[in-house]
Amino acid sequence: MFLNYLKIAYRNLFKYKAFSLINISGLAIGMTCCFLILVWVMDELSFDRFHKNADNLYRAVVRVKNDNGVTTSIWGPAALGPGLKREMPEVVDFARYVPAPQITLQHEDATFNEQVVWVDPSFFKMFTFPAIAGDLETAFEEPLALVITQKMAKKYFGTDKDVINKVLKMSNRYDYKVKAVLKDIPATSHLNFDILAPSSNLKYVGYKDDNWIWNNCITYVQLQKNVPYKKFNKKITNYIESHMTKFTFSEELFLQPLTRIYLYSDFSGERSRQGNITHVYILSIIAVFILLIACINFMNLSTARSMNRVTEIGIRKVVGAHRTHLIAQFYGESIFLSVVALVIALGLSELLLPSFNAMAGKQLSHDLTGNWHVILGIGLITVFTGIIAGSYPAFYLSAFKPARILQGSSKKASKSAVLRKTLVIL
Numbered sequence: 130m131f132l133n134y135l136k137i138a139y140r141n142l143f144k145y146k147a148f149s150l151i152n153i154s155g156l157a158i159g160m161t162c163c164f165l166i167l168v169w170v171m172d173e174l175s176f177d178r179f180h181k182n183a184d185n186l187y188r189a190v191v192r193v194k195n196d197n198g199v200t201t202s203i204w205g206p207a208a209l210g211p212g213l214k215r216e217m218p219e220v221v222d223f224a225r226y227v228p229a230p231q232i233t234l235q236h237e238d239a240t241f242n243e244q245v246v247w248v249d250p251s252f253f254k255m256f257t258f259p260a261i262a263g264d265l266e267t268a269f270e271e272p273l274a275l276v277i278t279q280k281m282a283k284k285y286f287g288t289d290k291d292v293i294n295k296v297l298k299m300s301n302r303y304d305y306k307v308k309a310v311l312k313d314i315p316a317t318s319h320l321n322f323d324i325l326a327p328s329s330n331l332k333y334v335g336y337k338d339d340n341w342i343w344n345n346c347i348t349y350v351q352l353q354k355n356v357p358y359k360k361f362n363k364k365i366t367n368y369i370e371s372h373m374t375k376f377t378f379s380e381e382l383f384l385q386p387l388t389r390i391y392l393y394s395d396f397s398g399e400r401s402r403q404g405n406i407t408h409v410y411i412l413s414i415i416a417v418f419i420l421l422i423a424c425i426n427f428m429n430l431s432t433a434r435s436m437n438r439v440t441e442i443g444i445r446k447v448v449g450a451h452r453t454h455l456i457a458q459f460y461g462e463s464i465f466l467s468v469v470a471l472v473i474a475l476g477l478s479e480l481l482l483p484s485f486n487a488m489a490g491k492q493l494s495h496d497l498t499g500n501w502h503v504i505l506g507i508g509l510i511t512v513f514t515g516i517i518a519g520s521y522p523a524f525y526l527s528a529f530k531p532a533r534i535l536q537g538s539s540k541k542a543s544k545s546a547v548l549r550k551t552l553v554i555l
Contacts, residue, residue, distance in 0.1 A: 463519025
């Protein structure tokens, strides 16, 4: 029976060429918009989820209250990380992250001003930034050591191979050795760096493990698995204040999940890549409306063409066809058209993707390898389009009475005209 439905859908596709072309084109364009927006939304939602410990990583945020008001900042004291690990059994580890101002780096004739980020050795254990050369576990055993990305290796040495222990002179004074080379940082990381140096060097300028006064570090924390961070936040609210002897202001501490940093942060001192969850919601709603418009167009055309098929429906009912069979047939036809539109939409979206990337400022792709979220989304959009677009035609056409059809009754036609006008207005 299912094969018969497909045969009928296939024959109608070519019998009514203009109708099929318009309907498929409308669905394809609507689905193309949805696919492009879907890829963008999935990319926005995927930030920082590539880390193995992503579900247990958090950033410490400090809320300062004083006479000037309330300021929420990602900067905290240097002693915060060591203190949390020492005193809180829920804390597995910490890593401080300190972006420095522009520093001059030189190798032979290559001289550039770069931003160097100072981190603790634990940074490489907590975060998943794989190395293509060198050993991250021992990289910072020497104080004058650097870990750089492939991009930086090629920039200074012309290659990302055989660069271990090569020297980059910092500030025309210190000879730093390259101890490891990282893969270039993924575009879906809120952290954006190219050169890392050991934080132990910062102790000479006030970044000490017992300094609770100055908020000069960004601190990341890894909690034990299954520790509810909201409950833990209540425990550490006054943690910083408890270690300060004198203060004229109030400081509250809380942890922010790593996977929420990109879309949900509007804190003072942000220097990382930032998105906005509101934009995700808005674009998702727009995608739904575009798809609904395409479905409404499908309904309008289907109901407008309904009188061309009433005789077919009447004869099929006379010879014993049940209404459920007709509904299944019409659903099958609309889903069949959706699948055809899907093939066209995938081609269109691939063709338009470079322009879309230029507009969005991203490097999105349609590589679906292992990306079951996008595959599932495309499948759901296709089925959803077919069901929504075919719903009214299926129930409307299948409800015709054989006697009225053969008598040429026009009541249904007048009702369909009202429906089409309503859909057009909508």
